Amino acid sequence: MPIQSVLDFAHHVVEETLSAGDVAVDATVGNGHDTLALARAVGVEGEVFGMDVQAEALDQARTRLASEGVEERVTLLQEGHETMEAHVPASVRGRVGAVMFNLGYLPGSTSTLTTTPETTIPALKAASALLRPEGVMTVVLYTGHEGGPAEAAAVDSWATDLPQEKFQALSYRFVNQKNHPPRLVVVEKRAA
Ligand SMILES: C[S@@+](CC[C@H](N)C(=O)[O-])C[C@H]1O[C@@H](n2cnc3c(N)ncnc32)[C@H](O)[C@@H]1O
Numbered sequence: 001m002p003i004q005s006v007l008d009f010a011h012h013v014v015e016e017t018l019s020a021g022d023v024a025v026d027a028t029v030g031n032g033h034d035t036l037a038l039a040r041a042v043g044v045e046g047e048v049f050g051m052d053v054q055a056e057a058l059d060q061a062r063t064r065l066a067s068e069g070v071e072e073r074v075t076l077l078q079e080g081h082e083t084m085e086a087h088v089p090a091s092v093r094g095r096v097g098a099v100m101f102n103l104g105y106l107p108g109s110t111s112t113l114t115t116t117p118e119t120t121i122p123a124l125k126a127a128s129a130l131l132r133p134e135g136v137m138t139v140v141l142y143t144g145h146e147g148g149p150a151e152a153a154a155v156d157s158w159a160t161d162l163p164q165e166k167f168q169a170l171s172y173r174f175v176n177q178k179n180h181p182p183r184l185v186v187v188e189k190r191a192a
Helices: 006-017 033-042 055-067 081-087 117-130 148-160
Strands: 023-026 047-051 074-077 096-102 131-141 167-172 183-189
Touching: 006 033, 006 096, 006 131, 006 183, 023 033, 033 047, 033 055, 033 074, 033 096, 047 081, 055 074, 081 117, 096 117, 117 131, 117 148, 131 148, 148 167, 148 183
Parallel strands: 023 047, 023 096, 047 074, 096 131
Antiparallel strands: 131 183, 167 183
16 A cells, blocks of 8 residues: 555654664654664764653653663753754754654543643754754644644644745644544755
8 A cells, every 4th residue: 555644654764764873852852762763863873862751652662662672872862852952962953864753642642731832843943953864844733632733734834834944844644533543744954
C-alpha cells in the first residue's frame, strides 16, 4: 500500500533525511516512540535531544530507550519545548537534521496536560533556527480535543507564512476519514 498513515509518513520523512552521526530533536517525547525512531536513525555516533514537561512521559521514554540499548545517544530534558533555544546546545544550532513534534496529550495518561499554541509556535520558531539546510521538521496535529483545532490552525498559519525561498512546507492529511483524524505538517529548510 503506497499511502502511509500520518505517523508512518512522519517517520518516513525523518528516516529518509537523517544519516548516521546526525543530531535530532524530539520536541514532545511522550512515551518515546518518536525518540526511539530518531535514536535509531542517527546511529551510535549520533545524538538526540528529547523534551517533555511531564516526568511520567520521560520515565516511560527512558525505559523504552534503555530496553532498546540506545539511551546513551539520547539526552532527555524535562523542559518545555518553547525553551529549546536555551536547552539544546548552541554547538548544534544549524546542524540539526530533524525535529519531531507530536502535539496533544500523553497517550494512556490520566493527565489533561496538552500542548498549546502559546508554547508550540515559539517552539516551532526555535526549531526552524536549529535545522541544517535540508533538515526537516514534522508536526503531527490532533483536532479531536478541546484546544486542538485552535492549535492546528495556529500551526497552519505559521507554516503558511514561512518564506518560500527559505523553507518548503506541506500538509499531509486524509480528506475522507471521520472523527478528527490526525494530520501532519512537514517543513524542510532549503539548501543554502
Ligand atoms: C502526543 S504526546 C507525544 C507522543 C510521543 N511523541 C510518543 O512517541 O509517544 C504529546 C506530549 O507533549 C508533551 N508536552 C506538552 N506541553 C509541552 C511543552 N510545552 N514542551 C514539551 N512537551 C510538551 C506532553 O507532556 C505529552 O507527553
